[in-house]
Amino acid sequence: MRTPTRHTVRTIQVLCVTVTAALVATGCGRSADSGPGTDAPAKLGSGKATGKVVMWSMGDPDKSLQSLAKKFEQQNPGAKVQITPVPWASAHDKLTTAIAGGNTPDMSVIGTTWMAEMAGMNGFQATPTSIKSSDFYPGQWDTTKYKDTSYGVPFIADTQAVYYRTDLAAKAGITGAPASDWAGYLKDLKAIQATAGKQNPKLRYASGWQIGFNSWIFLLPLVWQQGGDIYDPSTKKFTFDSPAVAKALEYYASVPTEGLGPTDKTDSLQAFEDGQIAVYKDGAWVSGSLRKDAPKLDSKWKTMPLPKGKQAAGFAGGSDLAVFKDAKNSDAAWKFAQFLTEPANLAAYAKATGSLPATPGAWDEAKLSDDAAMQAFAEQLKVSKAPPAITTWQQVADAIDSELERLSLGKATVAQAQQDLQSKATSIGTGR
DSSP states (O other): OOOOOOOOOOOOOOOOOOSHHHHHHHHTOOSSSTTSSOOOBOOOOOSOOEEEEEEEEEESHHHHHHHHHHHHHHOOOOOOOOEEEEEEEHHHHHHHHHHHHHHOOOOEEEEEEGGGHHHHTTBBBBBTTTSSSGGHHHHHTTTEEEEEEEEEEEEEEEEEEEEHHHHHHEEEOOOOSSSHHHHHHHHHHHHTTBBBBBBBBBBBEEEEOOTTTTTTTHHHHHHHHHHHHHHHTTTTOOTTEEEEEEEEHHOOOOOOHHHHHHHOOOOOHHHHHTTEEEEEEEEEEHHHHHHHHHHEEEEEEEEEOOOOOSOOOOEEEEEEEBBBTSSSHHHHHHHHHHHHHHHHHHHHHHHHHTTTTTHHHHHHHHHHHGGGGGHHHHHHHHHHEOOOOOTTHHHHHHHHHHHHHHHHHTTSSSHHHHHHHHHHHHHHHHOO
């Protein structure tokens, strides 16, 4: 899901509690009109939207979204949009409770990593065929899928790129960006580390490091870059025991175990601003934060795509728009979702909020690539991939985070972490 603030707010995903066998059979309580993954696409009526649309939006009150809602109402005089903000910290539980009780709004912003779980609860309508997958970045579109059926529309994209301090890298003899392949990238990190306390007196570590929560976001691209994956949807089996995962874990472990990054959960952005780290990976929101909070560094940092393995790959996250099965006005809700993702409207929203649009058309409309710092994110979005669309994903992600922390702290070898990941994921299973 999208990280909207400087500090990550952890949302603990609690799966539906089984109350009776009947609740299990109907996806934690809601009546099953059709099976999730086999739904026919929703059908839109002709003409303008009418009636009231109730929408939940995650985070603080969103003035930019409200502004677009007013524009939609002007274009559809018979429609009224009511947007209710929901804190990210309570959003998951509120959404699953609403789905289970059949008491949902018409539509909502949904974190991409929740989509499969809630679609598996039979909570969403399948996406109308009038909304074309080809309009969106492929990885972002895949975040809407469950069992090969799309249950929403990509709204806000999220992916990671590398931020690097040009001034600190230059003192290590690196005059351009660090190397674009993993072997060369690690070599450059070692060169930067060698300047700590010497040419770079404030430098503590060459690289920032994500340990614990959401560290899986940084492992998956490494696996995909090796041409592999952690899950095979054709066999419905996890593949943590593959050579691609072994290689990815080796790359991942090399940064902390070789002393190139901290393992004390350092605030990487603050350390980057202070010159204590030279390189780290994060989302596009950091660019705006740096320009706002550390303008003196404007000429001293740049971005680059993630270093490659056998191929380029990145993580596709962010937020989607979904219309609920129990929506009272699904026709107007889908029309509002379609309106929000039109290039001009999505571009306006992206420019107002500093977020990344999920469509190339909106990206071009907003002229985001005119900003040099955004060009790396443009490249990553083209090769981004979504995590496995399984209802137990959060449990698997938590297991990955736990094993990566052990690996980072030297409490497990690559072979042990790989074996434990395969065992834990297999034990968790794939859910519905």
